[in-house]
Amino acid sequence: MAAKKKTKIVKNIIIDVDKCNGCRACEVICSSHHAAPKFSSNNPARARVRVIREPLSDIFVPVFAGEYAAAECAGRDKYIIDGKKYEECAFCRASCPSRDLFKEPDSDLPLKCDMCESDPTLEEPLCVTWCLADALTYEEREVEVEQEPKPEEVDEGLEALANRHGWDKVAAAVERMKKA
Numbered sequence: 001m002a003a004k005k006k007t008k009i010v011k012n013i014i015i016d017v018d019k020c021n022g023c024r025a026c027e028v029i030c031s032s033h034h035a036a037p038k039f040s041s042n043n044p045a046r047a048r049v050r051v052i053r054e055p056l057s058d059i060f061v062p063v064f065a066g067e068y069a070a071a072e073c074a075g076r077d078k079y080i081i082d083g084k085k086y087e088e089c090a091f092c093r094a095s096c097p098s099r100d101l102f103k104e105p106d107s108d109l110p111l112k113c114d115m116c117e118s119d120p121t122l123e124e125p126l127c128v129t130w131c132l133a134d135a136l137t138y139e140e141r142e143v144e145v146e147q148e149p150k151p152e153e154v155d156e157g158l159e160a161l162a163n164r165h166g167w168d169k170v171a172a173a174v175e176r177m178k179k180a
């Protein structure tokens with residue numbers, strides 16, 4: 001009998017930009033949900049979603065906080081969509097040194113959307129619930145995951161690293177990562 005393939009759940013928020021009216025309710029509820037204690041305050045600068053908002057150009061685009069970037073990109077992107085020009089880096093999700101977006105204002109620590117992880121688990125992320133314009137839709141899908149690497153593949157990978165950097169450096173890196 002064939003072994004059952006491993007799967008994982010991928011969580012998505014589908015953004016319908018045409019429906020977003022720039023109300024920023026998503027920012028308010030996100031920052032409030034992540035306040036300590038929960039719901040004790042709200043400050044959109046602490047939200048894990050920020051709305052690019054230029055009412056005169058009819059531009060309203062929610063952007064969700066993604067990974068931390070330790071350094072700025074060497075290149076920048078500019079978008080023109082339907083004749084509307086967007087700021088440099090407008091759609092980038094990274095917390096990066098080139099801008100204040102997605103940084104905790106007091107500590108400068110990077111912010112990242114955690115899909116409203118809670119105990120007990122919420123039925124859907126709060127920004128989705130609070131978006132009365134239905135611009136945000138939550139979706140979960142099951143995807144197959146790569147099989148675990150075989151032990152000999154791990155050995156080969158480690159050996160290649162050791163040939164390049166030496167066993168001491170590889171061991172030190174593993175120790176560092178275990179503690180992180």
Ligand code: SF4
Nearest residue numbers: 020021023024026131
């Ligand atoms: S709550 Fe919805 S409509 Fe309002 S800014 Fe956020 S995504 Fe746009």
Ligand code: SF4
Nearest residue numbers: 030049113116125127
């Ligand atoms: S899913 Fe939750 S954590 Fe992520 S932006 Fe929406 S409210 Fe914030």
